Amino acid sequence: MPNSILDLIGNTPLVESKVLNKNPNVRLFFKLEGHNPGGSVKDRAAFNMIKSGLDDGSIDKNSKLIEATSGNTGIALAMIAGIYGLDIELVMPENATKERVQTMRAYGAKVTLTSADAGIEGARDYAEDKVAKEGMYMINQFSNDNNWKAHYKTTGPEIWNDTKGEITHFVSAMGTTGTIMGTSTYLKEQNSNVQIVGVQPTDGSSIPGIRKWPEEYLPKIFDKSKVDQVLEVSRDESIAMSKRLAIEEGIFSGMSSGGAATAALRLAETLTEGTIVSIVCDRGDRYLSSNLFD
Numbered sequence: 001m002p003n004s005i006l007d008l009i010g011n012t013p014l015v016e017s018k019v020l021n022k023n024p025n026v027r028l029f030f031k032l033e034g035h036n037p038g039g040s041v042k043d044r045a046a047f048n049m050i051k052s053g054l055d056d057g058s059i060d061k062n063s064k065l066i067e068a069t070s071g072n073t074g075i076a077l078a079m080i081a082g083i084y085g086l087d088i089e090l091v092m093p094e095n096a097t098k099e100r101v102q103t104m105r106a107y108g109a110k111v112t113l114t115s116a117d118a119g120i121e122g123a124r125d126y127a128e129d130k131v132a133k134e135g136m137y138m139i140n141q142f143s144n145d146n147n148w149k150a151h152y153k154t155t156g157p158e159i160w161n162d163t164k165g166e167i168t169h170f171v172s173a174m175g176t177t178g179t180i181m182g183t184s185t186y187l188k189e190q191n192s193n194v195q196i197v198g199v200q201p202t203d204g205s206s207i208p209g210i211r212k213w214p215e216e217y218l219p220k221i222f223d224k225s226k227v228d229q230v231l232e233v234s235r236d237e238s239i240a241m242s243k244r245l246a247i248e249e250g251i252f253s254g255m256s257s258g259g260a261a262t263a264a265l266r267l268a269e270t271l272t273e274g275t276i277v278s279i280v281c282d283r284g285d286r287y288l289s290s291n292l293f294d
Helices: 042-056 072-084 098-106 119-134 145-162 178-190 235-249 255-270
Strands: 014-016 026-032 064-068 087-093 110-114 169-173 195-201 229-233 274-280
Touching: 014 145, 026 145, 026 255, 042 072, 042 145, 064 072, 064 119, 072 087, 072 098, 087 098, 087 119, 098 110, 110 119, 145 178, 169 178, 169 255, 178 195, 195 255, 229 255, 235 255, 255 274
Parallel strands: 026 274, 064 087, 087 110, 169 195, 169 274, 195 229
Antiparallel strands: 014 026
16 A cells, blocks of 8 residues: 555556547557646656655755746646655746646745746746756756656556557657657667657647757757657647547547647558557646637
């Protein structure tokens, strides 16, 4: 029996598509990361980054933590920092949904909103400026190896075990790229033939949680050799699929999960056989104040 909320991170369900996947020779599974206690896949990385920092002495109870986030990482960091009694400031664009901001504050974090026009890059610049001028400690999910290692230790093994080693394709949106880097590393060690498929937005599409980074902002943890194929999805496709996931499969999720599912279904149509796992990275209830489900 778990004795801490932290014990509930990971071991999320894997459910098979019964409606959307039309290829009888391909099995498509969705990994429901919204079942983590903080509501998203980012619980895994946030826990590993904070716990590892405390263990190696990089941070302690007196540290002033700061991190730029588009939402889910911030919620996870706020929850875990609160559990450990740590002071944390989270920086995000002002167009973030109200639910995300309120959830971070509910967990006790300070939330700073930066210009929507500057996007997450502007939030990252603000956080780096505070580190330089005020000596704050940045978790830095974009270059922190304990981000991807969380998925090497947990997400990858769970998928391998739950598919009994039959997985042929892994599909994930790419934001910080921690999920795809860590899961790819583990799955490739088990079977080098497993295909790793990353999902990016089409040019001009803005999809929260999925990015096509400018070169100067490309996450340092990203290694393109660990991704076999990149599929691009549009904002409209991602929104439509988020709605279809909820209505037809009963899977309530955000736009980036809709984007990953769009890519996974497109992939399924091209295969003669296979077992695909697609990450559903969060829950849809943190987007209700947006127009996602209008």
